Amino acid sequence: MDALLLHRIHFGFTITFHYIFPQLTMGLALLIVVLKTIAWRRNDEMYNQAARFWAKIFGINFVMGVVTGIPMEFQFGTNWSHFSRVTGGVIGQPLAMEGVFSFFLESAFLGLFLFGEKRLSASAHWASAVMVWLGSWISGFFIIVTDAWMQHPVAYRMGQNGTFEITSFWKLLTNPWALLQYPHNMCATVITGAFVMSAVGAFYLLERRNEEFGRIFLKVGVIAGVISCIVIIFPTGDLHGKYVAKTQPASMAAMEGLFHTEKGAGIVLMGQPNEEKQTLDNPLVVNNVLSFLIYGTTSAEVTGLDKFPKDQWPAPLPLLYYGYHIMAGLGTYFVVVMGLAAFLLWRGKLYTTRWILWPLMLSFPLPYIATTAGWMTAEIGRQPWVVYQLMRTSEGYSHHVSASNALFTLLGFAGLYTVLGILFVVLIYREIAHGPAHMKKFEEGLHTVSGA
Amino acid sequence: MMGTIWFWIVGAMLTAYVVLDGFDIGVGALHLLLARTEDEKRLVLRSIGPVWDGNEVWLIAGGGTLYFAFPLVYAASFSGFYLPLMIVLWLLILRGLSIELRGHIGMGVWRAFFDGLFALSSVLLAVFYGAALANVIRGVPLEADSYFFLPLWTNWRVGPSPGILDWYTVTGGVLALIALAVHGAAYLAVKTIGDLQQRARRTISVLWIPLIAITALSLIATMAIRPQTLDNYKAFPIAFLIPAGVIASLIALLLFSRRGNDRRAFTASCVYLALMMIGAAAGLYPALLPSIIDPKDDLTIARSITGHHAQAVGLAWWTFGIALAIMYFVIIYRMFRGKVDLESEGY
Numbered sequence: 001m002d003a004l005l006l007h008r009i010h011f012g013f014t015i016t017f018h019y020i021f022p023q024l025t026m027g028l029a030l031l032i033v034v035l036k037t038i039a040w041r042r043n044d045e046m047y048n049q050a051a052r053f054w055a056k057i058f059g060i061n062f063v064m065g066v067v068t069g070i071p072m073e074f075q076f077g078t079n080w081s082h083f084s085r086v087t088g089g090v091i092g093q094p095l096a097m098e099g100v101f102s103f104f105l106e107s108a109f110l111g112l113f114l115f116g117e118k119r120l121s122a123s124a125h126w127a128s129a130v131m132v133w134l135g136s137w138i139s140g141f142f143i144i145v146t147d148a149w150m151q152h153p154v155a156y157r158m159g160q161n162g163t164f165e166i167t168s169f170w171k172l173l174t175n176p177w178a179l180l181q182y183p184h185n186m187c188a189t190v191i192t193g194a195f196v197m198s199a200v201g202a203f204y205l206l207e208r209r210n211e212e213f214g215r216i217f218l219k220v221g222v223i224a225g226v227i228s229c230i231v232i233i234f235p236t237g238d239l240h241g242k243y244v245a246k247t248q249p250a251s252m253a254a255m256e257g258l259f260h261t262e263k264g265a266g267i268v269l270m271g272q273p274n275e276e277k278q279t280l281d282n283p284l285v286v287n288n289v290l291s292f293l294i295y296g297t298t299s300a301e302v303t304g305l306d307k308f309p310k311d312q313w314p315a316p317l318p319l320l321y322y323g324y325h326i327m328a329g330l331g332t333y334f335v336v337v338m339g340l341a342a343f344l345l346w347r348g349k350l351y352t353t354r355w356i357l358w359p360l361m362l363s364f365p366l367p368y369i370a371t372t373a374g375w376m377t378a379e380i381g382r383q384p385w386v387v388y389q390l391m392r393t394s395e396g397y398s399h400h401v402s403a404s405n406a407l408f409t410l411l412g413f414a415g416l417y418t419v420l421g422i423l424f425v426v427l428i429y430r431e432i433a434h435g436p437a438h439m440k441k442f443e444e445g446l447h448t449v450s451g452a
Numbered sequence: 453m454m455g456t457i458w459f460w461i462v463g464a465m466l467t468a469y470v471v472l473d474g475f476d477i478g479v480g481a482l483h484l485l486l487a488r489t490e491d492e493k494r495l496v497l498r499s500i501g502p503v504w505d506g507n508e509v510w511l512i513a514g515g516g517t518l519y520f521a522f523p524l525v526y527a528a529s530f531s532g533f534y535l536p537l538m539i540v541l542w543l544l545i546l547r548g549l550s551i552e553l554r555g556h557i558g559m560g561v562w563r564a565f566f567d568g569l570f571a572l573s574s575v576l577l578a579v580f581y582g583a584a585l586a587n588v589i590r591g592v593p594l595e596a597d598s599y600f601f602l603p604l605w606t607n608w609r610v611g612p613s614p615g616i617l618d619w620y621t622v623t624g625g626v627l628a629l630i631a632l633a634v635h636g637a638a639y640l641a642v643k644t645i646g647d648l649q650q651r652a653r654r655t656i657s658v659l660w661i662p663l664i665a666i667t668a669l670s671l672i673a674t675m676a677i678r679p680q681t682l683d684n685y686k687a688f689p690i691a692f693l694i695p696a697g698v699i700a701s702l703i704a705l706l707l708f709s710r711r712g713n714d715r716r717a718f719t720a721s722c723v724y725l726a727l728m729m730i731g732a733a734a735g736l737y738p739a740l741l742p743s744i745i746d747p748k749d750d751l752t753i754a755r756s757i758t759g760h761h762a763q764a765v766g767l768a769w770w771t772f773g774i775a776l777a778i779m780y781f782v783i784i785y786r787m788f789r790g791k792v793d794l795e796s797e798g799y
Binding site for chain 1: 501502503505506508509511512513514515516517519520521522523524526527528529530531532534535537538541542544545546548549552553556557595599600601758759760761762765766769770773774776777780781783784787788796798
């Protein structure tokens with residue numbers, strides 16, 4: 001088997017599985033801060049209890065995120081050694097900073113947040129929740145800075161032996177790509193958190209259990225959800241899309257399935273790109289909209305793939321196209337569902353309207369799919385480069401690690417992560433079935449409850 | 453000059469990792485032997501519960517700092533040690549899970565399974581870490597492009613085509629296992645009372661002779677397979693204080709433990725591990741990864757250090773970031789100081 005492909009799958013598979021967990025913990029960390037803030041300001045024990053329940057869900061996700069995250073830090077070196085050697089002078093910086101500034105903060109204060117409620121005052125416990133939230137969002141920022149440099153290299157020069165050196169620390173951290181992608185990505189984490197919280201709330205109401213908690217979860221989840229669902233499209237997604245069109249026109253053409261340069265290009269709602277014939281099969285297109293979205297006028301010319309040599313087309317092209325369309329399509333659905341739910345919440349009917357509770361309960365997997373599809377859009381869109389227009393992906397992998405060894409460890413991870421996934425589902429199911437109402441009170445401690 | 457600072461920064465972070473995560477790995481390696489009842493098992497887990505994750509961050513942050521400061525060494529060593537590193541990753545995953553998931557379901561089979569997994573993964577991690585350090589000291593067959601790839605084992609001999617495991621690195625692995633077991637026992641003696649504490653102290657007494665023997669053996673073996681290790685010591689004889697300190701800390705460890713002064717015994721164990729790491733780094737300097745074939749291929753500080761701007765900016769944020777990290781550790785360890793009990797929140 002092809003070593004390059006195996007190393008790509010190795011990283012792609014492990015990062016995709018890993019990111020299931022941080023996308024929830026980052027979003028949920030913010031929602032837990034919201035619950036803790038309401039509990040503290042209003043002195044409302046219900047909200048504290050709700051925060052304790054979500055802290056348990058958070059804790060399980062956090063453990064899974066930690067144990068699947070360690071391999072990510074290692075895999076730059078193990079599977080992508082030449083990439084690491086050439087770019088370490090630049091992206092070593094944000095990756096090291098993530099460890100020093102974020103992981104210490106997160107691990108220390110999570111310990112305090114989970115085990116310290118009894119020993120801390122209400123305000124100190126609230127502060128530890130805020131620190132966990134900050135730690136997780138700082139971590140996200142450094143990873144985005146790393147990825148942004150691969151997408152849109154800035155502040156570098158050639159150093160010794162063909163390696164890159166950083167020239168400006170500040171410009172690296174304020175890479176325009178990072179500043180656009182970060183809010184877009186963090187909105188996505190809040191959407192995941194909001195849909196998960198709303199789904200549990202809707203489940204409790206439909207099941208007529210823990211209804212007082214179900215209402216809290218729905219209220220917080222739907223309000224956070226509707227805000228983040230709008231902000232992720234406008235302005236963050238809109239601005240980010242325009243920037244991709246400007247800096248990576250070939251990726252944009254591939255995302256839209258635009259084989260030929262067009263004035264007044266239309267947006268493709270559906271259709272399957274046909275690479276051989278360079279057309280779209282079964283197209284459903286709205287004329288002029290793509291030109292308008294990118295350039296603000298319906299007659300603007302949008303560059304198609306025909307303007308680029310074939311060896312610079314992102315590959316696999318159909319996966320990029322589908323990834324983008326799945327993300328955008330689900331994003332539209334999220335606005336509709338959360339918008340309707342928010343309207344019903346405002347009218348005071350949400351908790352009794354079963355036709356909206358059902359989709360809220362069932363939709364929780366969709367943000368995970370949308371987020372994964374969005375990241376596939378970003379990372380396949382960068383191909384065939386590992387560092388855009390500076391280093392090809394085919395140069396970056398560990399040439400001394402044979403395809404057979406890469407396959408061996410890929411199978412190892414596949415097996416281990418299957419077990420992890422099963423354990424995760426079982427434990428989360430138990431927590432939700434157990435419910436927030438039966439959690440032990442403040443004095444009796446938090447972490448022992450389901451082990452009791 | 454700044455390269456030397458970064459060499460010792462990376463060394464210090466890995467030393468902090470060994471001293472800190474070392475005790476919870478040691479606790480894991482011993483817990484099946486020391487904790488007999490369910491209550492004792494939970495006490496053992498609680499003693500490391502709030503801190504093990506933070507301890508492990510030193511590995512991630514140390515690895516990240518190596519990547520940042522010496523990209524060439526990071527790239528060469530992580531791909532060259534591909535198989536053992538992947539095994540270490542799997543062990544870290546299993547170990548983290550066994551600590552955190554054990555308490556979630558109150559079934560005997562569930563708990564016994566994770567207890568066993570915790571012990572097994574801790575033992576193997578200690579052995580692999582020791583072997584890894586021994587591989588670095590022994591050197592690897594670096595090729596002209598500064599890469600290499602090591603199989604897990606070849607003929608078990610130290611030679612031009614070694615494996616990850618040979619007699620020398622296995623000795624290093626056993627040394628690490630015994631040293632971390634003693635370290636874990638010393639920590640448990642500080643955190644517990646009664647039978648558990650007595651058993652922890654007894655473990656130190658029993659393992660002390662093997663520990664001092666294998667420490668001496670490994671020092672002699674190192675000088676035999678890599679005489680250059682002594683070059684820096686001969687140039688700076690003051691460095692011989694390091695092995696002297698190793699012996700002194702081992703003696704102090706036993707004496708304090710026998711007198712029941714567990715905190716000081718644990719401190720002595722920390723000093724012992726730190727000095728072993730510093731001694732190894734002093735022997736390697738200025739190489740980070742020596743070649744077993746030709747010393748001119750050694751990956752030295754000068755060959756692998758990152759660009760000037762990165763080094764200078766890095767020093768500023770690193771100093772600030774580590775000061776914060778140390779502050780968090782002081783808060784956490786103070787918060788959870790004293791003996792563990794089953795009353796408060798925890799596993």
